[in-house]
Amino acid sequence: MARARHSDGRDEIEILAGLVVEESGESGKGEQIRQALAAFAASSRPDTLLPSERVLAEQFGVARMTVRGAIDSLEAAGLVRREPGRGAFVQHPRLTHSEIFRSFTEDMRFRGMEPGARDFSSLLEPASARVAAALDLTEGDPVIRIERVRTADGTPMALETTNLPHARFPDLLERMTENDSLYELLASVYGVRPENAEQTVAIDRLSAADATRLDTEPGEPCFAIERKAHDTMGKAVEFGRSLYRGDRYVIEMHVGRAADS
Structure with missing residues (x-):
């Protein structure tokens, strides 16, 4: 199934343009990515599609496992939901x-x-x-x-x-x-x-x-x-x-x- 586009029509990489992960260990980078994605989720409409793990890993220059851990944290906090085969979507806490x-x-x-x-x-x-x-x-x-x-x-x-x-x-x-x-x-x-x-x-x-x-x-x-x-x-x-x-x-x-x- 083709990945859905973001609700505002911008390309995935453009959405995170300007966000920079400082030099640090993988755990430090993972926390910075988590904060960046949390801010993105808070400013986006529900059901907005997050960039893929691959895109995020390339954008921030980290391993996909680091990105996955950051998204896991957001999912546990109720800020995103995963749908198999489709990706992770913004979900505002109820x-x-x-x-x-x-x-x-x-x-x-x-x-x-x-x-x-x-x-x-x-x-x-x-x-x-x-x-x-x-x-x-x-x-x-x-x-x-x-x-x-x-x-x-x-x-x-x-x-x-x-x-x-x-x-x-x-x-x-x-x-x-x-x-x-x-x-x-x-x-x-x-x-x-x-x-x-x-x-x-x-x-x-x-x-x-x-x-x-x-x-x-x-x-x-x-x-x-x-x-x-x-x-x-x-x-x-x-x-x-x-x-x-x-x-x-x-x-x-x-x-x-x-x-x-």
């Missing part, structure tokens, strides 16, 4: 979406990553029948709709859309900005703390428009997660749907046997 109830901002900070946002929009609109039922409202009641792409260390991770009752948060449209944590704002301004949520998870595929916003390819799999959050009194706070990139997330669930009746 984050675990667990059962612990956190906002996106809280979750990214917990992981030591910087949360962010882009493509922010907010508007006031009448609640659809479905949104009204979820928020315990009457169809047509005004709700605040907030949509934005959520990022971690600058990388798009999820397309987040949520709805909140306008009567409960009347000036949220004026207060909410792109990078604000919604939950922190609700707590500090309105004294409302989302405490728990009902979530459903489905597998979907990204539309061309959504894929563009998330810097990935149309048709890529994603997790479609619907969430209805409640405050400490059990009252509905928000209802929304978010699309999480399937190449950046895995879903974790804890299961056990039902108690004997």
Whole structure:
């Protein structure tokens, strides 16, 4: 099978042009190659093909076993994956979406990553029948709709859309900005703390428009997660749907046997 070309269309050697391995033993050179390839993987799209072991060995002037060891290390770290007969491909580490109830901002900070946002929009609109039922409202009641792409260390991770009752948060449209944590704002301004949520998870595929916003390819799999959050009194706070990139997330669930009746 012919080797796939890199996603940006450049020749393999050109991708590593300018990277120089200093004079040292094979182990030292192997570490330098590992660092160079790790940087290449971090700046490349998932599924980008790495140069072959032969090309890398020639480029850096080392034995193929040295290159193989560097790629082994990247594979163990989850930065690349090997496919027999095809080569090694960039693979970005996946984050675990667990059962612990956190906002996106809280979750990214917990992981030591910087949360962010882009493509922010907010508007006031009448609640659809479905949104009204979820928020315990009457169809047509005004709700605040907030949509934005959520990022971690600058990388798009999820397309987040949520709805909140306008009567409960009347000036949220004026207060909410792109990078604000919604939950922190609700707590500090309105004294409302989302405490728990009902979530459903489905597998979907990204539309061309959504894929563009998330810097990935149309048709890529994603997790479609619907969430209805409640405050400490059990009252509905928000209802929304978010699309999480399937190449950046895995879903974790804890299961056990039902108690004997």
